[in-house]
Amino acid sequence: MAKQQTKKKKKPQNETARHKKTFWKLFAAAIGFVVLIFLLASWGVFGSLPDETSLENPEKNLATEIISSDGQTIGKFYKENRTPVPYEALPDHLIKALIATEDARFYEHSGIDAKGTVRAFVFLGSKGGASTISQQLAKLFFTEKVSSSKLERGFQKIKEWIIATRLERRYTKEEILTMYFNEYDFLNQAVGIESASHIYFDKSPSELTTSESAMLVGMFKNSSLYNPLRRPKRVLERRNVVLSQMEKYDYISETVKDSLQALPLGLKYTAQGHDEGLATYFREYARAFMADWIKENPKSDGSSYNVYSDGLKIYTTIDKKMQTYAEEAMDEHLANLQKEFDKQNVKNKTAPFRDITEAETESILNTAMRRSDRWKMMKKQGKSEKDIIASFKEKSEMRVFAWSGDKDTIMTPLDSIRYYKSILQSSLMSMTPQTGEVKAWVGGINYKHFKYDMVKTGKRQIGSTFKPFVYATAIDQMHMSPCDTLPNTPYCIQTGKYGLLKEWCPKNAGGSYGGMVTLKYALANSINTVTARLIDRVGPRPVIDLVKKMGVDTENMPEAPSIALGTPDVSLFEMVGAYSTFANEGVYVKPTLIQRIEDKNGTVLFQNVPETKDVISNETAYVTVSLMEGVTQGGSGTRLRHKWATGNSVYKNVITGYPYGFENPIAGKTGTTQNNSDGWFMGMVPNLVTGVWVGGEDRATHFATTTYGQGATMALPVWGLYMKKCYADPELDVSDKAFKKPSNLSIETDCSKWKDDNNDVEEIPDEFDF
Known part of the structure; x- marks a missing residue:
């Protein structure tokens, strides 16, 4: 019985031992299975794994940064907007x-x-x-x-x-x-x-x-x-x-x-989208610059850089603060100006156009229709021209630009074209004349809706802003002084050749004539007949040669006296560069926007070298600047000196101007083209030259009167608002000093004692500026 009991007791123990062995076998198998799974995974059975090189250099797209002169990122080009830190x-x-x-x-x-x-x-x-x-x-x-x-x-x-x-x-x-x-x-x-x-x-x-x-x-x-x-x-x-x-x-x-x-x-x-944020028009310029640079500068292995994924750094001359101030100034004034423009168009049956026929209106709209993305897309889809035109007359939901913010509306695509034609456009460029560094570049009012750049790509008639070049030529050739006088009387110039002679007889705005006037007074008040007398003395060719040396494209500029009043089409980019020659003592410095380019490791791939050219003497440059100072002392730019504003809000902002209250020396010139299609203001202080243009997309889009359509009303306020913001920021160090006077100055520039012979010179009011 004892043996049987002993055997009965041993049986559970054997059973327990067997279970333990089974457990450990299963545990070992599980561990082995896990190890095997990991081994198989590491061998790539369940999909490839990165090799050693990939682990050390993981592939990723790096955004190219556009960096301002003050070290701030103002934009990026990217497939993925990634910048490593x-x-x-x-x-x-x-x-x-x-x-x-x-x-x-x-x-x-x-x-x-x-x-x-x-x-x-x-x-x-x-x-x-x-x-x-x-x-x-x-x-x-x-x-x-x-x-x-x-x-x-x-x-x-x-x-x-x-x-x-x-x-x-x-x-x-x-x-x-x-x-x-x-x-x-x-x-x-x-x-x-x-x-x-x-x-x-x-x-x-x-x-x-x-x-x-x-x-x-x-x-x-x-x-x-x-x-x-x-x-x-x-x-x-x-x-x-x-x-x-x-x-x-x-x-x-x-x-x-x-x-x-x-x-x-x-x-x-x-x-930070490509259509949004700061300096959108400049960023598009930088993209084009990089495309050209990449074509001519391959990597060491012969492949091309990719601006969207190689993590390049583009160091620019743009100052983030000044760019911000420029965009704010444009938005502030253009929003007010647009209100007045819309108000005047309420009773305009051909709105937003003026002074054109119904057939010309149809031509403008049809041309815009055929250039639209909708037309191109439907054309690719094989739609007939009849069907495409019909689609432009069908109402649909759309989101359109408005100064108060994009708004949802329902209109036909054709009506949307007419609507966008009614929006006034503007551009601004600001640069340091001594270095050529462009500090602010605003190519338009809203890149998302209006992608055409009006700083460099667009060219428009420049009106009276061309006159300083005529005066500078006269000063350079004939050593004329701002105090020299010429008659303010009608004047005609014979043009043409070989029996086709005809007379060009420019008129003064408002028909104002009488007496002898100084050159300084004539330029300040934009007297056309005096400018005509000057170009008749020096000839059109020397003036064209001068502006060509100052960076203006003169290929299509006619050798005719009428250029004296600003009939040529010139870009704002060219105008600012040319005016900077005056502020820089006669030395032209080509405008620069890209200082250097670095790869993702900081290796310098490109370094800008300034391009300079001696154009006129420092004496001629200073005398011309002195002439242009008269524009803000007693001419169409005098409103920059105002410390107050009067009248209702629209009149105050658009006509009288904002209360700028500038007291420092400012040289400048307003300009207005035929039918008030374009308004210009070029303004200079010793270390900053800024140009502003305002107008419609089409020349037929304009104000009815010069009161609103002149450069002093359309463009000058943008300059004034921008400069006030710049002066309010002491870190920018924008000069409020006098322009540098040459030690060898032999031409008299102080005309304060001059009076006309008859003391009956009729002053031309601000609203007449051509």
Whole structure:
């Protein structure tokens, strides 16, 4: 019986031992299976893995940055709007927010968080996932999207683990954090922390506050779900979760957490799209410049640079502050001017056009119709011309430009063409005459809706702004003084050849004549007959030769005396460069916009070398400047001296002008073309020359009277507002001093004692300026 009992007792023990062996065999098999799975994954059985080179140099598109002269990014070219920043540029609270929220044991593991993985497995993810920052980086860099299959997702996770451990072997923790911040897509064209900081808060990452950092870190969970522009309430809640995590891991105190959670998001959305943001027209110029430069400057291996993905840095002459002030000044004045223009067109049956026939109106609209994107698209689709024209007469929903902000409306495409023709356009360029550096470039009022650049591409008649070139030629050739006098009487010049002679007899605006006038008075008041006398003395050819040396394209400029009144078409770019010659003591410096180009590693690929040319003597330049100072002392630019404004709001802003109150020396010239189609103002102080043009897209779009259509009303206010903003910013150091007087000056420029012989010179009012 004892033996039987002993055998009965041993049987359970053998059973237990067998179960233990089975367990360990299964455990070993499981471990072996896991090891095998990892080995198979590492061998690429479940999909290719990155090689050593890829791990050390992960492929990514880097945006090309356009950098202002004051070191600010004003635009980018990109497939992905990514600009990498170093670890040192990341604030400490940004890093702590990420670690507290995404990977609390980041500094303790080697790519895989074992504790987190077990927790996720046991609780099936209900108490949080186990994906480390290294795994998330691996997913961003080297793994692709998979289907919803659990098996495929499992293999994907294994690949992430393997890549994560490899990344940990190759990079430091700081490098992994930096790559993760630089790689993540924060939406709204913000790829990487640099773009996200600027787009959502208009500041660099180093300037982010704890609250702002928490919001951006909160987006790492799912940027589509936590999109600040679409779901601000949800993003606020997520930000507060991040702040709670920071408090949980003792990165901030409970008091700080509570105070930060009470704050709003504080978004300052700043779009960086190609059609939006600052200096859009200049950025398009830079794109064209880079396209030409890339053609002529291949890489060392013979391949071409890619402006959208090579991470180039384009250092420009544009000053971000001055560019901002220029755009603000244009918006402020043009919005007011447009109100007056629209008001005057209410009873204009041919609005927005004037002084043209019905047939000419139809021609303008038909030409615009055939140049439109709609026409080109339908033509490609094989539509007949009849069907295309019919589609332009069908009403549809559309979003159109308005000074108060884009508005939704319903109109026919043909009516939208007429509507856009009614919008007044403008351009501004500002440069330092001594260096040729362009500080501000505004090619139009809104690049999204009006892409044609009116700084360099567009050319228009320049009116009286051409007259200083005639005066300068006379001073250079005949040593004339601003105090020399000429009769203000009708004057005719014979033109033509070989029996085809005819007379050119320009008239003064308003028909004002009488007495002898000084050259300074004549230029200040834009007296046409005096300018005609001068060009008759010097001849058109020397004037054309002069402006050619100053950078003006004269190929199509006729050798005719009528050019003296500004009949040629010239770009604002050329005009500012030419006027700068006067301010720079007779030396022309070609306008420069691109200072240098660097690759992503900081290697200089291009360095600008200024192009200069001696054109006129410093004496001639100074005397011409002195003449133009008379325009703001007693001519059509006198309103720049006003310290007050009168009348109703529209009259005050458009006619009388804003209360500028400038007291410093200013040289300039207004200009107005036939039928008031174009208004110009060229203004100079010793270290800044700025030109402004205002007009319609078509010359038939204009004001009915010179009162509103002259350069002093249309363009001068933009210059005045811009300069007031510049002077209010002492960091810009815009000069308020006198122009430099040559030591060898032999021509008298002080005409304060001059009086006409009869003391009966009739002063020409401001509203008549041609």
